Amino acid sequence: MIDARLITLRVFARCGTIGATAELTGYSPSAVSAQLRELQRVLGMQLLTKDGRGVRLTATGRFLVAGSDPLIAQWESLRAAAMEAGEQVQAHFGIGGFSTAAAQLLAPLAATLRSTRPLLEVQVLEADPARCYDLLIAERIDLAVIVAMQSDAYGEDDPRFEQTVLLDDPLDVIIPANHPLASRTSVTLEELASEPWITESAGSTYHSLFTAAFTAVGVTPRIAHEAVEWETHIAFVGAGLGVGLLPRLAPLHDAENVVRLRITGKGKPVRRIVAAVRRGSIASPLIQESLGILQANADRILTARLETARLEGDQ
Amino acid sequence: MIDARLITLRVFARCGTIGATAELTGYSPSAVSAQLRELQRVLGMQLLTKDGRGVRLTATGRFLVAGSDPLIAQWESLRAAAMEAGEQVQAHFGIGGFSTAAAQLLAPLAATLRSTRPLLEVQVLEADPARCYDLLIAERIDLAVIVAMQSDAYGEDDPRFEQTVLLDDPLDVIIPANHPLASRTSVTLEELASEPWITESAGSTYHSLFTAAFTAVGVTPRIAHEAVEWETHIAFVGAGLGVGLLPRLAPLHDAENVVRLRITGKGKPVRRIVAAVRRGSIASPLIQESLGILQANADRILTARLETARLEGDQ
DNA sequence: GATAACCATGCAAAATAGTTGCATGATCGA
DNA sequence: TCGATCATGCAACTATTTTGCATGGTTATC
Incomplete structure (x- = not known):
């Protein structure tokens, strides 16, 4: 109050x-x-x-x-x-997250909560990580699922928030189905060093992950095309324009001419997905239940994706 | 907020x-x-x-x-x-206290603040000590001047308040001007043991002080009359009905047939007057200034009363 | 055991914020 | 200099809050 x-x-x-x-x-x-x-x-x-x-x-x-x-x-x-x-029993609950999280984690969470707590009115907001923090401060949402970025102004020790790691979402490689390496189950970044790469525009959220992964193995990739949405990345790869990175949480849907491969070796890029709440609220029963549901869903989706992509998980 | x-x-x-x-x-x-x-x-x-x-x-x-x-x-x-x-600069300031304090301490405080802080709107509320605490909780007032009573439900360690002792107001004896002891400057309670006493009704705020003082010297006073207001006490004494106790802060005005005597010896009754504020607010500049003004006024009034009553102060 | 007093709450009317949408003035960049 | 951006003031509107009275339920008193 x-x-x-x-x-x-x-x-x-x-x-x-x-x-x-x-x-x-x-x-x-x-x-x-x-x-x-x-x-x-x-x-x-x-x-x-x-x-x-x-x-x-x-x-x-x-x-x-x-x-x-x-x-x-x-x-x-x-x-x-x-x-x-x-x-x-709480009456209202606002949750927010970026697009992939909203689709893959927040929607199931809202659905589960609707069944376990019928009286609870759940509102889902899709928003940037930065905007999610703002929405938390503005008390428009009570829980946010975001990609932790060291470049963010919000550190783990921010006095306004408490963050818990939900999962480390590894980035896979997506290549055209007719690519010589398409039959493999995993590749190294070195093997793809000479490929034309599709990435986000410089300075965007994932560009730093992209470059960090390649500097770890000591090669500089050739950036051929830029795209914002994962769907666009997939379409570009499907059209044979090059190869790209795709978070394992992001669905490939039924793009038949695109194959997802696990990355092995050094410099495996990972995006860390965390749940953020206002500091102090983490003990709330509703928050606790939600975190559990999110965790369970994240694990389930991750393993399921491994199977459909014919990948053997190492974690 | x-x-x-x-x-x-x-x-x-x-x-x-x-x-x-x-x-x-x-x-x-x-x-x-x-x-x-x-x-x-x-x-x-x-x-x-x-x-x-x-x-x-x-x-x-x-x-x-x-x-x-x-x-x-x-x-x-x-x-x-x-x-x-x-x-x-604060805009509004509410202060409260019991009747004697309101007249003797709060009114000068309000007057002083009006000159030192012309933009401040001061509101004075006269109320019981118990009601003062309630008004503090209700945020109707920001500072209260009250008589500390061990019987009160609000201890010094109440998490809602912070209390600072303003002064220990000694109780004097008031006797008729034609009384044999009237020419003295001080008396002991033993000397007045056989007098008919005027006191408040049993169970009231000051009755416990009254009895505690006499049990300290080992005598049981004869209670002849009861009164509520100090003015009534004084009038009773002036009419020769008996003797009574009067806080030094309470004015005798110009009651010509009543004399105020200091009490010496054991069992000197004292009422402790404290200022109470909501916990945390004591560092406020306005509160600090007010406490200083209250303290100064209390000391000034106390010494001035000593002189008019022809008493030599020992504190 | 009936009556009166007391307490909380509901309802319609009234008062009072609070909010909107637009217009204005001021400032900064091009 | 022009256009864009930003905050603020104002009138009208909306929503909320408050009031005053009436009601139903509970306790104490006779």
Whole structure:
């Protein structure tokens, strides 16, 4: 039960603009403006200053936002403990995640929760990892499934979140079905060093994983094409334009002219998928149950994919 | 910035009835009822149960209220630190106390604050010590001046409050001006053992002080009359009905036929006057300034009274 | 055992935030 | 200089909250 206006201030501290705060919280810009003005009036503190065409937090504002982190955590902790002690049932539950996670992990989670907790209203939001963190702060969602990136501004020790590793999703190689190596069950990156590669645009989420894997084995791949969606990657490979990387969680569907191969040797690229919650809320029965379901589903999908791809899992 | 509904729940936890909660918070009973119902809805917890003709907190409700104590304290602490760090000026300040304190300490405090902080809106509430604690919980006041009583349910270690001793207000003896001892500057309780005494009714706030002082010297006083207000005590003494005790802070005004004498020897009765604030808020600049003003005023009044009463102070 | 007092709650009406959508002013980049 | 971006003010609207009274259930009193 933290006042909504303080939550709004915290979201603003992340976004920096009233407009972005409004978009994230679901209010209109003028509503956010009015809320923050009212907050300053009630507290008797000047929290914002005009800065160019925008507004900026004052030192007092930054102090208050930083200091509210443990306050939020303590409330979440209290709420979780009360839910657990009283065996109460929650009414609403918001979960978010990036596209692959939303399809592969969040949808089953929502379905399972709907059967185990019929009274619970589950809302799933598909969003970028960065936006997921923002949505957690804005209390629009209570749990997020995201790809952990060391480049993210949110470290594991962020006072606002608690993260638990769900699984390490290895990246496989996808090559055309008529490729000489297509009959193999696994390949090394060196064997594919001279292939034309399909990757995401430089600076994107997975590009750093891509380059890190190849620098580990000491080769520099030739980047032939760029794509954003995994579906596009697969289509490009199917068209014989080159080879690419595909997370094992991402489905190949029934692309008949594309083969998925396990990567062996050094530099096996892996994307770490973690569940993030607001700090303190992890003890909540609903969160605990959800984490268990997510874990179970992740393991199940991972092994199932191994079989369909005719791969022998090593983990 | 703790949600108002949680504050209402905390007040209810003290009062036990919706009606009393409404009276203390300033809402109407049905507003309180609706607020608590809404609170249960958004939290997804059952906090109240029907109990006879009233309602009662559930185990979950008690858990939540008890657990919210540190939450409130942490918020107050954060707020105080932000006020201090940012050199901000508060807009509203509520102070409360019992009648003598209100007249002798709170009114000067309000006057001083009005000159040092012209933008601050000060509100003074006169209320019982017990009600002062309730008003602090309800956030109707921010500082209370009360008589510390060991019989109170609020100990010094209450997680909701922080108390600082303002002064130990000694009780003087008031006797008729034509009394044989009236020319003395001090007396012992033994010397007045056979006098008819005027006191408060048994079980009242000061009655325990009264009896404790006399048991310390081993005599049992004869209680002749009972009065509630100090003004009445003085009038009774002036009419020659007996002798009585009067806190040094309480003014004698210009009662010409009443003399105030200092008590010496064993069993000097003293009432301890403390300032109470919500835990965490004591670091606030405004609270700090107020405590200083209160202390200074208390000392000044105490010494001034000594002079007008022709008493030589020993402390 | 009947009556009165008390307590919480429901309901409709009223008050009061809070929100929206647009317009305005100000600022920054091109 | 022009266009884009951003915050804010204002009027109208919406939703929520609060009020005042009436009701039903419970306890104490006679």
